Amino acid sequence: MSERDVVIAGGGMVGISLALALARRLPEQVRITLVEGFTLPPAAAAAPDYHPAFDARSTALSYSSEQIYRALGLWPLLQRWLCPIETIHVSSRGHFGSSVLRAVDYDWDALGHVVENAWLGQALLHALRAENRVELLNPARVVDAKPGREGVTLSLDGDGPAALTTALLVVADGADSGLRQRLGVAATEKPYRQHALICNVATAEPHAGCAFERFTDEGPLALLPLLPAAGARHRSALVWTLPPQRAAQLLECPQEDFLAALQQRFGYRLGRLQQVGARHAYPLALRHCDEQVRAGIAVMGNAAHALHPVAGQGFNLALRDIWALCEVLAEGLAQGHAPGSLAVLQRYRARQQGDQRRTMAFSDRLPALFMHSDPLLALARDLALSGLDWVAPLKRAFVAQAAGMQALEAVHD
Numbered sequence: 001m002s003e004r005d006v007v008i009a010g011g012g013m014v015g016i017s018l019a020l021a022l023a024r025r026l027p028e029q030v031r032i033t034l035v036e037g038f039t040l041p042p043a044a045a046a047a048p049d050y051h052p053a054f055d056a057r058s059t060a061l062s063y064s065s066e067q068i069y070r071a072l073g074l075w076p077l078l079q080r081w082l083c084p085i086e087t088i089h090v091s092s093r094g095h096f097g098s099s100v101l102r103a104v105d106y107d108w109d110a111l112g113h114v115v116e117n118a119w120l121g122q123a124l125l126h127a128l129r130a131e132n133r134v135e136l137l138n139p140a141r142v143v144d145a146k147p148g149r150e151g152v153t154l155s156l157d158g159d160g161p162a163a164l165t166t167a168l169l170v171v172a173d174g175a176d177s178g179l180r181q182r183l184g185v186a187a188t189e190k191p192y193r194q195h196a197l198i199c200n201v202a203t204a205e206p207h208a209g210c211a212f213e214r215f216t217d218e219g220p221l222a223l224l225p226l227l228p229a230a231g232a233r234h235r236s237a238l239v240w241t242l243p244p245q246r247a248a249q250l251l252e253c254p255q256e257d258f259l260a261a262l263q264q265r266f267g268y269r270l271g272r273l274q275q276v277g278a279r280h281a282y283p284l285a286l287r288h289c290d291e292q293v294r295a296g297i298a299v300m301g302n303a304a305h306a307l308h309p310v311a312g313q314g315f316n317l318a319l320r321d322i323w324a325l326c327e328v329l330a331e332g333l334a335q336g337h338a339p340g341s342l343a344v345l346q347r348y349r350a351r352q353q354g355d356q357r358r359t360m361a362f363s364d365r366l367p368a369l370f371m372h373s374d375p376l377l378a379l380a381r382d383l384a385l386s387g388l389d390w391v392a393p394l395k396r397a398f399v400a401q402a403a404g405m406q407a408l409e410a411v412h413d
């Protein structure tokens, strides 16, 4: 007999969201444990910059994520930290094409919302601490996992027991997942040979709720609208995809050189770029594992699929996975199946496979399409971009994919 029903290894944005979703969706008697290796801050901590998974980055939450967090009762907690995206301006440096997507054209209040990871983390942790159904082992790491007849036996290092068994282990320990490797779950990797440089930028002009996606010959550059902060009334979050050497250079150079380089790439749509916050860079790769479930095991979040950040899809997709897993586990439990039942987990896999495939293809093709050196292709791309303004169905398809519309059906079912 297992001592726990579900153990989640990894308390990043995905692990904590999953713990909260399970606590709200599964029957009372289901025992849920979350194990996080990094020491989480005490409940009263005010400073948001504490957790590597909730770093200086921002996340664009899609419409589907809004629906999921609403259904879980978490949206009101997040709301004060959210900056709505009312328009998305897509353009290409050195070419004539550009396209504007407007929320009003779809009868929506917003195309998505931007939240700083630090605040998202703060809100999720707050909800987790208020949720007495989830046992939190912290700081503690799951160092080994052995599937057997009685469930999965885990070895732990840190606060709490040294070993325990669980009916279901959810591996949510990030893109470099040590547990995935330990379990021999293969992952395919396609390096992009690019780094994402991220930082917050203060601008002279207000963003007016506009997110900018600009494609350049070096790679795509996104500026997402942020709420005002002390000392910076107009702020946007930059995600700038660059060749590794250029990223390293821009990471270290003086602020004025950085702002001049960015201004030259982005232009003056937000007026003069005035200030830049802490800069960080992440190497980019498309990582994905085909085998995401085994009896007693599910791999989720970045451990299952890490995407190019250009279309802001990774976390949104993970939230849709979370929603689907909760649904099939609840159905399975109602039919008398244990949470680790392979048949139940395969139902989850079958349900999310199409969404994962489409979302990965979407975020993989987008930067490649815009970086092509073939001038004919560039022309076709320009026409396609301008065409987005003329061809309503194409534009609608772009918005639908970015918003994760398929998941909406699942949430509203």
Ligand SMILES: Cc1cc2nc3c(=O)[nH]c(=O)nc-3n(C[C@H](O)[C@H](O)[C@H](O)COP(=O)(O)OP(=O)(O)OC[C@H]3O[C@@H](n4cnc5c(N)ncnc54)[C@H](O)[C@@H]3O)c2cc1C
Pocket: 009, 010, 011, 012, 013, 014, 015, 035, 036, 037, 038, 052, 053, 054, 057, 058, 059, 060, 061, 140, 141, 142, 143, 172, 173, 174, 175, 178, 179, 196, 198, 239, 282, 300, 301, 302, 303, 309, 311, 312, 313, 314, 315, 316, 317, 318
């Ligand atoms: C530059 C950039 C911008 C992005 N922008 C967006 C966006 O706008 N929208 C979007 O949807 N997505 C975006 N993403 C993707 C998003 O950040 C990821 O999908 C998300 O962070 C994945 O979270 P995770 O919890 O799976 O992994 P992680 O954040 O890596 O968390 C894993 C956690 O597991 C813990 N851990 C590791 N090993 C163990 C162990 N053995 N035992 C216990 N704990 C362990 C770690 O301490 C960590 O807290 C972006 C990504 C990047 C790089």
